[in-house]
Amino acid sequence: MSRAMEAGRTLAMGENEAAAGGRQSVDTPFGKALARLGQERGNIVGLTADLGKYTDIHPFRDAHPDRFFNVGMAEQNLVAVAAGLARTKKQVFATTYGVFASRRAFDFVAIALAHSNLDVKIIAGLPGLTTGYGGTHQAIEDLALMRMIPGLTIIDPMDATEIDAATVAMSDHQGPVYMRLLRGAVPVVLEPGYKFEIGKARQLRDGKDVGIISTGMMSERAIDAAALLEKRGISVAVLHVPTIKPFDAETVAAFAASVGQVVTAENHVIVGGLASLVVETLFDAGIVRKVTRIGLPDRYIECGAVPTLQQKYGLTVEAVVEKIVAIG
Amino acid sequence: MTRNSPPAEADVAALKARATQLRRHMLTMARGQGAGYIGQGLGIADALTALYFHELRYDPENLGWADRDRFLLSTGHYSIALWAALAEAGIIPVDELVTYGADNSRLEMSTLDTTPGVEVIGGSLGHGLGQGVGQALGLRLDRSEARVFVELSDGELQEGSTWEAAMSASHFRLDGLVALVDCNGIQADGPVVLDMEPVADKWRSFGWETFEIDGNDMDAVVATLAKARQRNGKPKAIVLRTLPGKGVRRIEQSEKSHFFRVDVAHWDTIIDEFEHSVGAGR
Numbered sequence: 001m002s003r004a005m006e007a008g009r010t011l012a013m014g015e016n017e018a019a020a021g022g023r024q025s026v027d028t029p030f031g032k033a034l035a036r037l038g039q040e041r042g043n044i045v046g047l048t049a050d051l052g053k054y055t056d057i058h059p060f061r062d063a064h065p066d067r068f069f070n071v072g073m074a075e076q077n078l079v080a081v082a083a084g085l086a087r088t089k090k091q092v093f094a095t096t097y098g099v100f101a102s103r104r105a106f107d108f109v110a111i112a113l114a115h116s117n118l119d120v121k122i123i124a125g126l127p128g129l130t131t132g133y134g135g136t137h138q139a140i141e142d143l144a145l146m147r148m149i150p151g152l153t154i155i156d157p158m159d160a161t162e163i164d165a166a167t168v169a170m171s172d173h174q175g176p177v178y179m180r181l182l183r184g185a186v187p188v189v190l191e192p193g194y195k196f197e198i199g200k201a202r203q204l205r206d207g208k209d210v211g212i213i214s215t216g217m218m219s220e221r222a223i224d225a226a227a228l229l230e231k232r233g234i235s236v237a238v239l240h241v242p243t244i245k246p247f248d249a250e251t252v253a254a255f256a257a258s259v260g261q262v263v264t265a266e267n268h269v270i271v272g273g274l275a276s277l278v279v280e281t282l283f284d285a286g287i288v289r290k291v292t293r294i295g296l297p298d299r300y301i302e303c304g305a306v307p308t309l310q311q312k313y314g315l316t317v318e319a320v321v322e323k324i325v326a327i328g
Numbered sequence: 329m330t331r332n333s334p335p336a337e338a339d340v341a342a343l344k345a346r347a348t349q350l351r352r353h354m355l356t357m358a359r360g361q362g363a364g365y366i367g368q369g370l371g372i373a374d375a376l377t378a379l380y381f382h383e384l385r386y387d388p389e390n391l392g393w394a395d396r397d398r399f400l401l402s403t404g405h406y407s408i409a410l411w412a413a414l415a416e417a418g419i420i421p422v423d424e425l426v427t428y429g430a431d432n433s434r435l436e437m438s439t440l441d442t443t444p445g446v447e448v449i450g451g452s453l454g455h456g457l458g459q460g461v462g463q464a465l466g467l468r469l470d471r472s473e474a475r476v477f478v479e480l481s482d483g484e485l486q487e488g489s490t491w492e493a494a495m496s497a498s499h500f501r502l503d504g505l506v507a508l509v510d511c512n513g514i515q516a517d518g519p520v521v522l523d524m525e526p527v528a529d530k531w532r533s534f535g536w537e538t539f540e541i542d543g544n545d546m547d548a549v550v551a552t553l554a555k556a557r558q559r560n561g562k563p564k565a566i567v568l569r570t571l572p573g574k575g576v577r578r579i580e581q582s583e584k585s586h587f588f589r590v591d592v593a594h595w596d597t598i599i600d601e602f603e604h605s606v607g608a609g610r
Contacts, residue, residue: 045469069465069500077458077492084462087447088470089394108489111452112459116441 025185026160030123031059033167034093038064041171045085047071047094049078055095055125056183075100079108079122086118091171098124098139098180102146113176114149120177121170127156127180127216128267128296129309135300139180144272146178147245153198154244155179156216156267159189162242165196173198180216189220201248203255207237210324211259213252215241215274218265218294218315225320234328247277253285261290263324267315270295292327294320331387332417334557338382338550346416347377347546348606351575353412355599357428357435363589364429364437367572367579369409371512371544372479375568376413378549379477379508388418391444395474398463400448402456402480403510404438410446411435419445454487456480457507461493464502464563475504475557483515485524491534497563498535505563506556507536510543512572516586531565543568544575576602 026032038044038060046060046068061068071078075096082092094101101109101124113120124139131137146154153175157163163186170177194202204219205226214222219240226236239255241248256262262282266274275293282289296313310316314323350373358364379399386396401410408428415422420435420443427433434443438451448459460478467474484490497505511527513520524530531538539555541548549568556564573579578598579588590598 045466067469071492071496072499074489074492074496076454076489077461077496080455080458080489080493081462081465081496083448084459084464085466086462087459088463088466090466090469107452108455108458111449112455115449 023187023189025187027185028056028059028183029160029163029186030167030181030183031056033164035059035063037168037171038067041091043090044171045069045090045092047078047082047092049073049075049096049100051096051125054183055097055123055181057093057095057123060093075105076108079105079120080112082120083108083112083116083118086120092120093123094120095123095125095181097126097137098142099126099137101178102139102142106145109146109152109176109178110149114152117151117175119174122176122178123181124178125181125183129301129313129315130182130217130267130306132304132306132309134303138301140269140296140301141272142180143244143266143268143274144276147272151175152245153177155198155242156244157182157242158216158219158240160186161188161190161192161194162196165194166242169196169198182217187220189223196242199243199246199248201239201241201243201251201255203237204240205236205238207235207259209235209260209328210263211237211239211255211261212263212265213239213241213255213274213278214265215244216267218267221315221317221320222265224317225324228317228321229324232325234324236324241274244274244277247281249281249284252278252281253287256282256289257287259289261292261327263292263294263327265294265320268295269298271298290327292323294323331385332381333385334383340546340550343377343381343550344546346381347374348575349416350377350409350412351602353415353422353425354408355576355595355602357408357411357425358588359592359595359599360426361429362592362595363587364408365405365586366408366588367514367585368403368406368510368512369412370574370576370579371570371572372406372409372510373412373574374544374546375479375508375510375549376409378546378553380413380417382550383553384477385474391419394470395472397474398447398460398476400456400460400476400478401439401446401450402448402478403453403484404449404451406479407436407439407450410439414445417445453481453484454489457490457493457497460505460507461497461500461502464497464505465500467504468502475506477506477508479508479510482509482511482513482520482524482527485509485527486522494531494534494536501561502563503559503561507531507563507565509565509567510570511567512570514572514586518586528567531567535562536565537562538565538567540567541569543570577605
């Protein structure tokens with residue numbers, strides 16, 4: 001079991017927090033993908049706000065030092081500078097923690113970037129409960145905040161394979177993107193041939209009793225929970241929705257219609273994020289299903305070891321299993 | 329209209345006449361809407377004239393020219409002055425100025441970048457300088473000689489993001505970046521509500537080569553812009569001390585209001601007096 005699973009210890013900055021355990025992992029998948037893309041695409045510029053090595057952009061920095069700038073601890077300026085660079089036809093990858101990109105720099109993302117549809121990718125570390133540093137560092141409401149920004153693409157990838165694929169896809173896409181980052185040693189869950197497409201959900205498992213609609217690291221938990229539940233006679237399908245915006249409403253509605261009841265699972269508060277999107281989608285489509293929401297409560301989370309917090313707030317495989325057994 | 333490029337010698341008399349023309353346009357716009365940010369616009373008219381008709385390299389026929397100098401109006405509500413300058417520069421039709429602030433007009437009360445000639449969305453104060461830093465960095469990566477001019481205001485200096493940008497500009501040694509700090513002494517709630525003095529010393533302490541001049545003195549503006557061309561590793565700040573309403577006596581003498589509104593009859597009197605004072609009655 002990884003260091004992250006040692007109970008009772010708050011991890012130091014930079015240690016891996018996402019792994020649910022038992023799988024191969026890839027180190028720094030985002031930074032590796034970006035460094036590779038930087039070889040082919042000379043207009044890519046990297047930016048960070050004093051969190052280069054904590055947001056996995058250091059492989060790009062080391063490979064392309066002439067195209068990397070650290071603006072210091074100033075996230076509003078990070079986004080403003082990114083916007084200015086984009087206006088000179090650069091494609092900018094700007095990294096910081098999700099809390100700072102969303103809460104602190106919100107007006108800059110909305111007005112300086114998205115309003116002008118500029119080609120800037122915001123890479124947001126420490127999504128949800130992937131840090132034990134408490135409310136200051138846990139981006140538990142970033143999806144809700146950012147999805148209100150018109151034209152902003154929002155991605156919450158589930159593993160190293162998807163981070164690599166999403167980095168390429170967002171570079172191919174012209175326009176602003178917000179991606180939640182799993183950093184460090186990130187587990188590999190998806191097969192190498194997995195195709196990521198912005199705006200497309202992927203069904204990872206078939207089933208009929210319960211359909212889990214999940215995003216980000218919760219999709220790994222969802223497929224593990226589904227395997228365990230099958231042994232207990234509950235047939236569980238899993239739909240992974242890596243793109244929060246634009247939302248694949250058509251696939252989500254069809255998926256919900258194909259199962260007895262729906263469970264949403266997200267590494268985020270249960271208001272305003274994936275759960276809200278699913279409920280809105282089903283309502284619009286006229287599909288009536290019971291929806292059970294797995295995610296964080298509408299409150300600030302305390303400091304503590306990540307495994308302890310994930311266990312306490314129901315983001316573990318076991319917690320997903322228990323919840324579905326209880327509603328089954 | 330041909331490509332604008334700084335000539336060796338400035339024709340200051342011609343620039344002064346052009347500034348009067350900008351002021352005339354602004355009065356027409358404000359009369360049409362009955363109101364506007366005319367005080368600020370008249371105050372910055374001389375600096376915008378010096379930029380658009382002397383200092384900036386740009387091509388009105390090719391606004392996307394990669395090596396153009398950029399002018400970023402961070403205070404979007406100064407749009408009335410920018411529209412006047414862009415009309416005089418042949419970028420937007422002079423006839424369109426009367427639509428200022430009207431529904432469906434491209435000439436908004438606060439700038440959006442969808443209007444030709446507008447380089448950034450201004451108006452959310454504190455956004456302009458950081459975007460200027462990014463553009464200057466991008467132009468340097470392209471090995472372009474083009475420079476970036478950012479107008480911002482004294483009230484805007486209260487936005488912390490302005491200083492984040494100021495720190496980064498000197499750190500990155502962006503000597504092709506010029507900040508024009510319009511110190512007109514007013515902000516939304518009246519006379520500057522939070523003392524920002526000494527403004528020039530603040531910029532100097534942030535590593536900027538700083539000049540402080542009467543922003544309504546065309547000779548001084550032109551001469552200082554020439555000094556700011558130097559590529560010496562430092563960004564340049566020009567602190568412009570300007571008079572809100574400059575050149576239009578009744579607006580100069582009015583309560584220093586952020587947003588100026590009078591009835592149409594009053595506008596006619598104001599315009600008549602202006603034309604009389606410039607000796608060019610219609």
